[in-house]
Amino acid sequence: MAEQTNRFDPSRAAPMLLSHGHAGWLGLEYCRHGDDWVELKLPWREDLLGEEDHEVLASGPIISLMDMASGLCIWTKMGGFNAIATLDLRVDYQRPARERAAVIGHAECYRLTRSAAFVRGFAHDGDPDDPVAHIAGVFMSIAGDPRNV
Amino acid sequence: MSDPVEHGPADKQLTPYARSLGITVHGEESGAPVLTFEFGGGVEGRPGHLHGGATSGLLETAAYAVLRSELARLGRKHRLKPINITVQFLSAGKQRPTYAKGRITKLGRRNANIAVEAWQDDRDRPIATAILNVLMGPEDR
Structure with missing residues (x-):
């Protein structure tokens, strides 16, 4: 069906969405996705260190990684690309990422209303059972009518 | 890549x-x-607008800057570890310079709580705010 082929597919949309701007600058890459989740990768980069003398990734890029993965998982669950804005995003850092490690960001849209999208997720550096950070975020669809929440 | 600064x-x-x-x-x-x-x-995120992640990076950096500056004033040396950050996005960042400044709301022996605001033209209308909790490791040296 036409609807099936037009559905938002993060594996096809990601290369375009991640190629420019801040996501492109960070070098974010698509990994995999499900019906309501997306995984992106933030490759190791020398100039994203959080401390001069310590080969550990800064925490800032993890926020960017999770924000981007959140947007993609919302569009995946919506099945289409609608304008959304981040309302708030909380990141709890469990531990620093290992030295020179790439970080994987897994975001899941667990609830979608007409106006809001609720996301939770985590970031890890190889072992999903030993995450670097957990996140929770709320996004608003810009075109949505807030009276229909 | 960002423009050379x-x-x-x-x-x-x-x-x-x-x-x-x-x-x-x-x-x-x-x-x-x-x-x-x-x-x-x-x-840049959505064309012509700031990326929320970049704004968050500026907020976070401003929070650590005010904490480091206050610890230096007090002669304290710690290794700082992030506990968490909550960012509120209030309006879309436009194609102009963005500023951020933090305020320490609590400075304890082991942890600090910092509030940060980011603004563009009008600092009474911040584009984003954040609250951070930071763990301060044992005093170095």
């Missing part, structure tokens, strides 16, 4: 990540560093 001596204390993102020290207000970055490709 001229870094002065005050920017040396910034992390490699912050310098790479194009963050510089704009000035200081009552002991709190005011940080800034210009709009450019490296901080």
Whole structure:
């Protein structure tokens, strides 16, 4: 069906969405996705260190990684690309990422209303059972009518 | 890649990540560093607007800057570890310079709580705010 082929597919949309701007600058890459989740990768980069003398990734890029993965998982669950804005995003850092490690960001849209999208997720550096950070975020669809929440 | 940025001596204390993102020290207000970055490709999200992640990076860097500055004033040396950050996005960042300044709301022996605001033209209308909890490791040396 036409609807099936037009559905938002993060594996096809990601290369375009991640190629420019801040996501492109960070070098974010698509990994995999499900019906309501997306995984992106933030490759190791020398100039994203959080401390001069310590080969550990800064925490800032993890926020960017999770924000981007959140947007993609919302569009995946919506099945289409609608304008959304981040309302708030909380990141709890469990531990620093290992030295020179790439970080994987897994975001899941667990609830979608007409106006809001609720996301939770985590970031890890190889072992999903030993995450670097957990996140929770709320996004608003810009075109949505807030009276229909 | 972000546009090359001229870094002065005050920017040396910034992390490699912050310098790479194009963050510089704009000035200081009552002991709190005011940080800034210009709009450019490296901080752009949706075309013509700031990326929330870049804004968060500026907020976070401003929070650590005010904490480091206060600890230095007190002669305290700690290794700082992030516990968490909550960012509120209030309006879309436009194609102009963005500023951020933090305020320490609590400074204990082991942890600190910091509130930060980011603004563009009108500082009474912040584009984003954040609250951070930071763990301060045992005093070094």
